[in-house]
Amino acid sequence: MNLVWKIKQRSCNKIKKYKVENNNPISRDRIINDLVPKQFGKRGMIWTSILILICLIGAYAYYRQLTKGLVVTNMRDYVSWGIYISNFVFFVAISLVGSLITAILRLADVHWSTPLTRIAEIIAVSAIVFASLIIIVDMGRPERFMNLFLHGRLQSPIIWDVTVITTYFFISLFLLYLPLLPDLKILIAHRKPSVNKFHKLYVFLGSFWKGHKEQFRLNDKSINILCVMIIPVAFCIHTVTSWLFATTYRPGWDSTNFGAYFISGAFLVGAGAVVVAMYVFRRYYKLEKYITEFHFEKMGKIVVMLGLLYLYFNINEYLIPAFKMKKAEEEHLRELFSGSYSIMFWFAIFVGMLIPIFILITKKGRKPLPMFIAGIMVVVGAWFKRYLIVTPTLLHPFLPMQNVPESYKHYFPSWEEWAIAMGSLAGALLVITFFVRILPIIPIYETIIEQNEESQKDIAV
Amino acid sequence: MKKAKKTLRYNLLLVLVISIFLPTLVNAQAASNETAILKLHYFNINNNVQYLLLESSTKKNKVFTPQKNILYKVYLDTVSNSNLISSIKTNDAGKAKMFFPPYLKSHWDKSSTHMFIVMKGDEEVLTDYYITKARLEIDTTTIDEIKNITVKVSKEDNGKLFPVPDVEMKVGIQRLVGVLSGGDEETYTSDSSGVVTVPFTKINMPGDSLGNLILVAKIEDNETLGNITVEKKAKWGVPMVLSEDFFSKRELWSTRFRSPYWLLFMAYAIIIGVYSTLIYLIVQLVKTIKIGKQGPPPLV
Numbered sequence: 001m002n003l004v005w006k007i008k009q010r011s012c013n014k015i016k017k018y019k020v021e022n023n024n025p026i027s028r029d030r031i032i033n034d035l036v037p038k039q040f041g042k043r044g045m046i047w048t049s050i051l052i053l054i055c056l057i058g059a060y061a062y063y064r065q066l067t068k069g070l071v072v073t074n075m076r077d078y079v080s081w082g083i084y085i086s087n088f089v090f091f092v093a094i095s096l097v098g099s100l101i102t103a104i105l106r107l108a109d110v111h112w113s114t115p116l117t118r119i120a121e122i123i124a125v126s127a128i129v130f131a132s133l134i135i136i137v138d139m140g141r142p143e144r145f146m147n148l149f150l151h152g153r154l155q156s157p158i159i160w161d162v163t164v165i166t167t168y169f170f171i172s173l174f175l176l177y178l179p180l181l182p183d184l185k186i187l188i189a190h191r192k193p194s195v196n197k198f199h200k201l202y203v204f205l206g207s208f209w210k211g212h213k214e215q216f217r218l219n220d221k222s223i224n225i226l227c228v229m230i231i232p233v234a235f236c237i238h239t240v241t242s243w244l245f246a247t248t249y250r251p252g253w254d255s256t257n258f259g260a261y262f263i264s265g266a267f268l269v270g271a272g273a274v275v276v277a278m279y280v281f282r283r284y285y286k287l288e289k290y291i292t293e294f295h296f297e298k299m300g301k302i303v304v305m306l307g308l309l310y311l312y313f314n315i316n317e318y319l320i321p322a323f324k325m326k327k328a329e330e331e332h333l334r335e336l337f338s339g340s341y342s343i344m345f346w347f348a349i350f351v352g353m354l355i356p357i358f359i360l361i362t363k364k365g366r367k368p369l370p371m372f373i374a375g376i377m378v379v380v381g382a383w384f385k386r387y388l389i390v391t392p393t394l395l396h397p398f399l400p401m402q403n404v405p406e407s408y409k410h411y412f413p414s415w416e417e418w419a420i421a422m423g424s425l426a427g428a429l430l431v432i433t434f435f436v437r438i439l440p441i442i443p444i445y446e447t448i449i450e451q452n453e454e455s456q457k458d459i460a461v
Numbered sequence: 462m463k464k465a466k467k468t469l470r471y472n473l474l475l476v477l478v479i480s481i482f483l484p485t486l487v488n489a490q491a492a493s494n495e496t497a498i499l500k501l502h503y504f505n506i507n508n509n510v511q512y513l514l515l516e517s518s519t520k521k522n523k524v525f526t527p528q529k530n531i532l533y534k535v536y537l538d539t540v541s542n543s544n545l546i547s548s549i550k551t552n553d554a555g556k557a558k559m560f561f562p563p564y565l566k567s568h569w570d571k572s573s574t575h576m577f578i579v580m581k582g583d584e585e586v587l588t589d590y591y592i593t594k595a596r597l598e599i600d601t602t603t604i605d606e607i608k609n610i611t612v613k614v615s616k617e618d619n620g621k622l623f624p625v626p627d628v629e630m631k632v633g634i635q636r637l638v639g640v641l642s643g644g645d646e647e648t649y650t651s652d653s654s655g656v657v658t659v660p661f662t663k664i665n666m667p668g669d670s671l672g673n674l675i676l677v678a679k680i681e682d683n684e685t686l687g688n689i690t691v692e693k694k695a696k697w698g699v700p701m702v703l704s705e706d707f708f709s710k711r712e713l714w715s716t717r718f719r720s721p722y723w724l725l726f727m728a729y730a731i732i733i734g735v736y737s738t739l740i741y742l743i744v745q746l747v748k749t750i751k752i753g754k755q756g757p758p759p760l761v
Contacts (some may be wrong), residue, residue: 153717154728163728167735174742181749208753215749222745229738236731 026289028448035444036190037198037437038285044433051430058423061416062137070140072416078401079394079411083421084138086387089262091131091428092165092241093382096263097270098124098172099234103227112298114450115290115442119277121176122439123270126431128169130424135162137420157247160240168230168237175226178219181209182445198438238266245389251332252321252393261313265382268306272356272378275299277432279372281441290442293367300366303378307357314349332396341392344384352381495521497528501535501577503592503687513546515557515579527555534580537565544568546577573617596622597630597691599678608661608697610643612678614651616686624655628680632659634666635675635692641666643676661697668698 026034040048065072075082101120105113136142152159184206188199196202209215242262245253255261278299282291321329322337336345356374359365365374391411401409413421500516513535517528528551535546547559561569569575573594579587594617602609610632615622628651633643642648644659651657657678668674673694680689711721 151717154720154724155713155715155717160728163732167732167739170739174739178746208750210753210755210757212752212755212758215752218745218749218752222742225738225742229735233735 026451028451031448031451032186032190032444034287034290035440035442035447036187037440040437043284044437048430048433051426051433054426055423055430058420058426061419061423064416065137065420066142072414074407074411074414074417076408076411077404078397078408079391081138081390081394082411083387083391083413083417084134086383086390087421087424088131088134088138089241089386089389090269090383091127091134091424092238093262093266093269093386094273094379095124095127095131095168095172095270096234096238096266097274098175099230100267100270101274102175103230103234106223106227107231111450112295114446115287115295116274116278116299117179118176118439118441118443119281120270120274121172121179122432122435122441123273123277124172125169125176126428126435128165128172129431130428132165132169133427134421134424135165137424157240157243161237161244164233164237164240168233171226171230171233175223175230177205178223178226179443179446180439181206181219182211182216183440183443185209185211186444187440201438235263238262245393249398250393251329251396251398252389255317257313257316261310261317264306264310264313265385268303268310268353269379269382271299271303271306272375272382275303275371275375276379279368279375281436282368285441287442290447296368296371297363297366300360300371300374303371303374304357304360307353307360307378311353311357314353328396328398332392335392335396336388341388345388348381348385348388350381351377352385353378356381495519497586498525499579499587501579501587501590502682503577503590505595505597505687505689507691508596508598508689510560512558512560513577515549515551515559517551517555517557527551527553529553529555531555531581533557533586535559536578536580537561537568538572538576538578540578540580540585573619591685592687593617593685595625595680595686595689597678597680597689599676599691599693601676601693601695601697610659610661610676610678612649612651612657612659612691614655614657614680614686614689624651624653625686626651626653626655628655628683628686630657631677631679631681632657633677634663635677640677640679666698667701668696670700670702672696672698672700674698 061072073082097120101113102117106117136145139145148159148162152162184202187196187202188207190196191199239259239262242258246255246258275296278291278295281287318333318336322333325333335341356378359370359374359377364370395409395411496519498516498518498520502514502516503511504514505511515533515535517531517533518525519528520526531551532548533551534548537544537546544565546561546565547557549557549559551557575592575594576588577590577592578585579590596615596617598613598615600611600613602611612630612632614625614628614630616625617623629648630651631640631642631647632649633640635641641663642659643661643663645662646659649657649659666674674697675692676695676697677690677692679691680686682688708715709719711719713721713724715721
């Protein structure tokens with residue numbers, strides 16, 4: 001009991017210290033002025049233009065793929081899942097952050113995560129949209145997509161994946177929308193319709209929100225239900241994605257550990273993405289009063305914990321097969337450890353996990369800039385990790401590759417594949433950018449309420 | 462002594478130079494040489510259907526490459542329009558299959574031996590392919606409860622059939638990817654009367670639903686007779702009735718209409734659970750909208 005009281009006391013002291021550092025509380029009007037979406041400046045326009053350009057190049061490459069067929073890619077009989085599926089797994093992984101920041105921390109009654117919830121949900125929705133799109137891109141005949149539903153077998157993990165992705169998309173969209181309702185009222189009232197470009201959109205989305213007590217009660221109840229529901233669905237989406245691999249008998253995929261391994265990796269990359277977004281938004285929109293060093297400190301600790309967890313699963317995933325060195329696994333593992341994929345493999349381990357852990361384990365490392373660098377490393381490392389999960393295994397089937405053209409034995413994506421993959425990444429960033437332009441990055445209403453509660457508590461103290 | 466040493470040194474140098482450059486020269490020569498290969502095969506199926514198969518390829522550096530879309534003209538005995546069997550292009554595999562046109566029947570019947578000429582443009586690229594018309598007969602006998610396959614090979618000469626000795630052939634059962642020998646030997650050779658008798662040792666072989674096996678005798682790439690195949694059905698196998706049970710079971714490998722019940726239950730329970738909750742949330746949202754339509758909340 002004494003220990004619990006001490007921990008609570010330490011936590012309260014830290015929050016007080018953080019408030020003193022940031023001269024809280026902030027007035028209501030100030031919060032609204034700071035947090036309403038702002039028009040892009042020059043840098044914002046350049047950023048958006050670059051993303052649109054990359055998307056257009058990707059669209060052209062996809063047009064070529066549509067007209068000429070999958071032959072424009074370098075995927076052949078053996079590597080039939082190339083960079084597209086790596087990208088898909090990456091997007092699915094990043095989307096898991098919605099459940100971590102919004103749901104898990106909310107249910108655990110952690111209030112410091114309030115400014116990060118919308119960022120996490122925007123990232124989740126954008127990532128899940130592009131995870132779905134990239135699956136269609138990977139199809140040689142996308143016009144037959146509906147056949148998956150018309151003739152799909154429930155026994156196939158692909159059907160499970162399609163179902164769970166669709167479900168997760170709806171839940172994420174809900175979880176983005178419901179907490180937004182009180183903010184929409186503020187946005188509608190904040191500026192005159194003639195000045196407010198998105199006034200009509202705000203009215204369409206949230207004009208019914210009048211701030212009734214009953215509305216708040218219903219909304220809070222719905223958000224709580226969503227938070228409970230999104231956790232198992234989020235676990236399902238990534239477990240099922242891992243089962244797409246694990247149910248296929250291949251070296252490197254034949255593992256009972258894959259579900260947990262994928263989920264831990266997804267939490268890590270999602271948290272890394274939030275850290276990067278936190279830093280960028282904080283800097284660009286001058287949100288130092290809302291996304292403070294305290295938030296970086298907390299997120300840093302979460303990333304370290306998730307990094308260690310993922311490292312643990314990686315050791316399990318590689319050490320045990322390497323200890324046994326079954327003949328079929330041997331070639332695959334040697335390629336990863338010391339062969340043609342070794343640079344990428346050790347890059348993913350060191351840059352994606354070990355170095356960020358070492359950066360963030362120190363207090364100085366949990367400052368915004370080092371955390372931003374560590375976040376970038378986690379995200380980039382995670383992308384290469386997904387590539388390594390997909391491609392090397394496909395190049396090492398159990399039966400030797402015989403009497404096939406030389407090009408079947410190697411895989412390096414064609415320019416069309418690179419353009420489409422990069423276009424999809426840029427597309428996801430573009431969706432995030434548009435959301436940020438339209439919606440408040442930090443929940444306005446919740447911030448006002450929390451500020452009032454804290455100031456009232458301070459008065460009471 | 463000095464001169465001898467000098468000569469030895471020159472010889473060693475020469476050997477060294479040759480040993481270094483000779484493989485390169487040989488390889489270069491081999492690399493530059495591309496050999497065109499043209500093969501013609503004559504097939505006779507069940508003494509009824511005759512056709513020719515032409516194979517065109519090139520060989521370079523020990524690698525065979527099929528020649529696609531090459532136009533060849535194939536003639537029977539002489540190069541004339543009346544004796545043209547076919548004017549045909551090779552396919553992607555460098556092969557072209559052609560049947561004998563009806564107008565060549567009288568010419569075909571006139572002689573026992575025929576020559577085939579292949580022309581590529583104006584050049585005769587193959588002229589030495591001769592075929593003697595032959596007949597292969599297959600029959601079954603049972604002597605002392607021992608089943609035998611009897612095959613007789615005979616060739617035509619002046620309109621009459623004469624037995625052909627020393628012809629190698631396969632005799633057995635036609636399976637999915639080849640001929641399974643009916644006896645203990647892989648191949649058999651005809652005796653002086655042109656006959657091969659194979660004691661049938663493959664008992665209890667799965668046949669069709671009535672127990673029929675397809676017995677087959679096959680002469681392959683014989684210099685004078687070409688490729689001849691003859692088949693005969695015999696009720697020597699075990700009737701195989703495919704069990705529908707395997708496919709009608711509700712298992713993970715079954716069709717989409719036969720998903721296992723446990724999977725259906727699990728999947729639909731999850732889907733119904735999640736989506737009914739989502740519907741409930743939509744209902745809550747509708748309620749929220751309705752409350753909002755009542756106007757702003759009263760001021761306290």
